[in-house]
Amino acid sequence: MYSKQSNQKWRPYVAGALAGLLAIGSAYATAKVMGKTAYLGTSTTFVRAAGMIEQKVWPERVAANAYFQKEKVKVDWQFMLVCGIFFGALAGSLIGREFEWDGMPSVWAKRFGPNPLFRAVCAFAGGAVAMFGARLADGCPSGHGLSGVMQLSVSGLAATACFFLGGVWVAKKIYRKGGRYG
Amino acid sequence: MDELLLGAMTGFLFGFLMQKGGVLRFDRQINALLFKDMTIVKFILSAILVGSVGLQWLADRELITLSHKAMNVGAVVIGGLLFGGGWAVAGFCPGTAVGALGEGHWHALFVIAGMLFGAALYAEAFPFLTDTVLAWKDFGKLGLPQALGVSPWLCIAVLWGAGIVVLVWCEHKRV
Numbered sequence: 544m545y546s547k548q549s550n551q552k553w554r555p556y557v558a559g560a561l562a563g564l565l566a567i568g569s570a571y572a573t574a575k576v577m578g579k580t581a582y583l584g585t586s587t588t589f590v591r592a593a594g595m596i597e598q599k600v601w602p603e604r605v606a607a608n609a610y611f612q613k614e615k616v617k618v619d620w621q622f623m624l625v626c627g628i629f630f631g632a633l634a635g636s637l638i639g640r641e642f643e644w645d646g647m648p649s650v651w652a653k654r655f656g657p658n659p660l661f662r663a664v665c666a667f668a669g670g671a672v673a674m675f676g677a678r679l680a681d682g683c684p685s686g687h688g689l690s691g692v693m694q695l696s697v698s699g700l701a702a703t704a705c706f707f708l709g710g711v712w713v714a715k716k717i718y719r720k721g722g723r724y725g
Numbered sequence: 726m727d728e729l730l731l732g733a734m735t736g737f738l739f740g741f742l743m744q745k746g747g748v749l750r751f752d753r754q755i756n757a758l759l760f761k762d763m764t765i766v767k768f769i770l771s772a773i774l775v776g777s778v779g780l781q782w783l784a785d786r787e788l789i790t791l792s793h794k795a796m797n798v799g800a801v802v803i804g805g806l807l808f809g810g811g812w813a814v815a816g817f818c819p820g821t822a823v824g825a826l827g828e829g830h831w832h833a834l835f836v837i838a839g840m841l842f843g844a845a846l847y848a849e850a851f852p853f854l855t856d857t858v859l860a861w862k863d864f865g866k867l868g869l870p871q872a873l874g875v876s877p878w879l880c881i882a883v884l885w886g887a888g889i890v891v892l893v894w895c896e897h898k899r900v
Contacts, residue, residue: 551747554745554746554747555746555747555748555764555765555767555768555771556767556768556771556892557745557746557771558742558743558745558746558747558768558771559742559746559767559768559769559770559771559772559775560771560772560774560775561742562739562742562743562746562768562771562772562775562776563771563772563773563774563775563776563777563779564775564776564779565735565738565739565742566772566776566779566780567775567776567779567780567783569735570780570783570789571783571788571789572726572731572735573728573731574788574789574790576726576728576731577728577731579790580789580790580791580792582792583735583739585818585819585820585823586819586844588819589819589840589841589843589844590844590847590848592841592844593841593842593844593845593848594845594848596841596845597845608848608849608851609851609852609855610847610848610851611848613851618729619728619729619732620728620729620731620732621732622732623729623730623731623732623733623736624732624733624735624736624739625736625819625820625823626733626736627732627733627734627735627736627737627738627739627740628736628737628739628740628743628820628823628824628827629740629823629824629826629827630736630737630740630827631736631737631738631739631740631741631742631743631744631824631827632740632741632743632744632749632823632824632825632826632827632828633740633826633827633828634737634740634741634827635740635741635742635743635744635745635827635828636744636827636828636829639744639745641744641828642828642829643828643829644829644831645828645829645830645831645832646831646832647832648750648751648752648755648816648830648832649752650751650752650755650756650816651751651755651816662832662835663832663835664835665814665815666814666815666816666832666833666835666836666839667835667836667838667839667842668811668814668839669811669812669813669814669815669816669836669839670811670815670817670822670835670836670837670838670839670840670842670843671811671839671840671842671843671846672807672808672810672811672814672815672843673807673808673810673811673812673814673815673818673819673839673840673843674808674811674819674839674840674841674842674843674844674847675804675807675811675843675844675846675847675850676803676804676805676806676807676808676809676810676811677804677808677818677819678804678843678844678847679800679803679804679807679847679854679858680800680801680803680804680805680807680808681794681795681797681800681801681804682794683808683818683819683820684769684818684820685818685819685820686794687794687805688769688773689769689772689773689776691793691794692773692777692884693772693773693776693777693780694777694780694791694792694793694868695777695781695868695869695870695877695880695881695884696791696793696794696796696866696867696868696869697793697796697864697867697868697869697872698793698794698795698796698797698801698867699793699794700869701796701801701802701805702801702804702805702808703805704805705801705802705804705805705806705808705809706805706808706809706812707758707809708805708806708809709805709806709807709808709809709810709812709813710758710808710809710810710812710813711758711759711760711809711813712809712810712813713758713809713810713813713814714755714758714759714813715758715759717813717814718755718759
């Protein structure tokens, strides 16, 4: 029948198409249940979560902050979506026996070496810049790349193009030297 | 049905599909940016092509309302490029970082921690940005059909054409 390899080849297409159906179904369901159409997205949740954490140590600052007021620090539909992503991915990987403890990505280690502290620092810094950019653009690859482009939003198309332009440029620069450790 | 439960169920399916799609891996994301492994592009494009048809169909029947984010030029372009740069170092976007934890890649925790910090930093920078970058040219909540003055279905047809060209190229190049 199908070789394991050709099965693997179809996965992104099938899973992606189903994700498209999920986006459609979700839009319909949220319009019905919430009276307001909601679209797949994740980065706003990070703002809310950051606000919740900051509230524990510095509540007045959060209360006085215009951005936290704008985005509202609370558990909402999207917050639950992001939590759900973790459990869905966990279920998928356990069912498919693809769960594996992994503390160091191999593409990174081949280029920059296996130092976990260096990786942790760079991961943190990269994440911070990425999220700052996402909030400035008002969306991430889920919000702009999937939902925005699906709706033919000009901002979605432009943002996604810039995500890839920025990503390709920096990736090329930092991975240019090739596998020094590989 | 409670909206929080709906969100959780939707997220569960989304995470499940991302895992099956193979997009929750640092290597896959970086190799996509290096044009060596276009798995994430195949996933995203497949979702977009299917989703665009269904969403427009529902919108035509007024069963949903489309929700465009503002085309604030400075914000979208600078923010987008910044995101891209950070993405190339972090190796995950917000959704896939959370999903990656579910596949066992605990190193994504550092990315998530950084993202939370970046979000808090943005909240601090927001007043300044409101007076600067965010105050530049803003075209508002704009859809491509309205911008070009054409039917959304024409845009979707072009999207399909472009999407198929990209996917065929990916398969042809075996990436």
